[in-house]
Amino acid sequence: MIKEFEGKTEQEAIDKAVAALNLDREKFDVEILDAGKKGFFKKTNVKIKIHMHEDRAEETTIDTKNSNTTEIATNSDFEEKVLEFVSQVITKMGYSSKVMIAYRKDNKIGLNIVSEHSAIMIGKKGKNLDALQLLANVYAGQIDNTKKIVVDTENYRIRHEEQLVRMAYRTAVQVKKTKKSKLLEPMNPFERRLIHTALNDIVDVETKSEGEGLYKRVRIVHKSTRRSDLL
Amino acid sequence: MEKDLVEYIAKSLVDDPDNVSVNMIEGEKSTILELRVAQDDIGKVIGKHGRIAKAVRTILSASSTKDGKRVVLEILD
Numbered sequence: 001m002i003k004e005f006e007g008k009t010e011q012e013a014i015d016k017a018v019a020a021l022n023l024d025r026e027k028f029d030v031e032i033l034d035a036g037k038k039g040f041f042k043k044t045n046v047k048i049k050i051h052m053h054e055d056r057a058e059e060t061t062i063d064t065k066n067s068n069t070t071e072i073a074t075n076s077d078f079e080e081k082v083l084e085f086v087s088q089v090i091t092k093m094g095y096s097s098k099v100m101i102a103y104r105k106d107n108k109i110g111l112n113i114v115s116e117h118s119a120i121m122i123g124k125k126g127k128n129l130d131a132l133q134l135l136a137n138v139y140a141g142q143i144d145n146t147k148k149i150v151v152d153t154e155n156y157r158i159r160h161e162e163q164l165v166r167m168a169y170r171t172a173v174q175v176k177k178t179k180k181s182k183l184l185e186p187m188n189p190f191e192r193r194l195i196h197t198a199l200n201d202i203v204d205v206e207t208k209s210e211g212e213g214l215y216k217r218v219r220i221v222h223k224s225t226r227r228s229d230l231l
Numbered sequence: 232m233e234k235d236l237v238e239y240i241a242k243s244l245v246d247d248p249d250n251v252s253v254n255m256i257e258g259e260k261s262t263i264l265e266l267r268v269a270q271d272d273i274g275k276v277i278g279k280h281g282r283i284a285k286a287v288r289t290i291l292s293a294s295s296t297k298d299g300k301r302v303v304l305e306i307l308d
Contacts, residue, residue, distance in 0.1 A: 089239065089240060089290065092232070092239050092294075093290060093294035094232075094294055095297075123293055131287075131289035131290050131293075135240060138278070138283055139243050
């Protein structure tokens with residue numbers, strides 16, 4: 001089993017891998033993919049590839065799934081009701097699951113779904129997870145509209161964010177090389193904001209949103225082309 | 232079952248759960264679910280720009296993939 005991790009330093013990337021896979025350092029080999037060229041981006045990341053020893057592979061996948069199951073007990077009627085709503089919806093969809101509170105942060109309550117059907121819980125491009133989250137928020141809003149509910153399973157949201165930022169960096173490099181602008185896939189405001197901030201401190205490229213409605217597309221442009229457009 | 236699912240979600244979102252009813256019309260390849268709610272609650276199950284209705288339909292299709300039958304949700308007024 002092979003997995004990739006990123007961190008500001010090699011050690012940080014390895015630490016992340018250890019934490020995410022719940023493995024001892026001796027249980028895998030590390031290959032450095034990208035040592036993070038200095039000064040290329042202001043935020044240079046070191047990318048590593050983890051080679052896990054095969055006989056442990058199956059065990060570790062289960063470990064990864066369970067590593068984030070730190071359960072926090074509900075502390076209010078409100079949380080109890082929202083939790084009950086989400087798990088009832090999933091049960092009535094015909095899937096088994098366990099829904100728990102993963103964190104509380106400011107006005108956000110993070111719910112974690114533990115289910116063997118996590119692929120269905122997530123759906124294409126996180127469609128099902130987003131639908132569940134929307135319904136949970138509408139339901140929760142009737143009781144207390146100051147709270148936001150974040151629904152997640154197997155850390156999908158963090159993994160997806162990292163993947164988006166990585167993709168944005170890759171595309172920015174291409175734009176820098178070719179000086180031709182690139183249009184990304186349609187994304188929701190939250191995802192677009194991630195891209196804009198990620199590429200904000202990269203010299204020579206700019207980002208703009210194009211299109212109408214909730215799902216706009218981000219275009220990455222080389223600054224020199226923009227200047228010649230204006231002249 | 233999809234009928235219970237729609238009924239549960241609708242009842243959880245409206246002000247008047249007693250006036251929620253779901254009528255199921257079963258076809259060979261697809262099932263049609265007709266959702267009726269109290270007049271004042273229609274906005275609650277549709278949402279701005281149909282956001283809630285869309286989410287319910289997404290959840291329905293995720294639910295129906297396991298038995299390979301299409302489920303169509305119609306909201307009647």
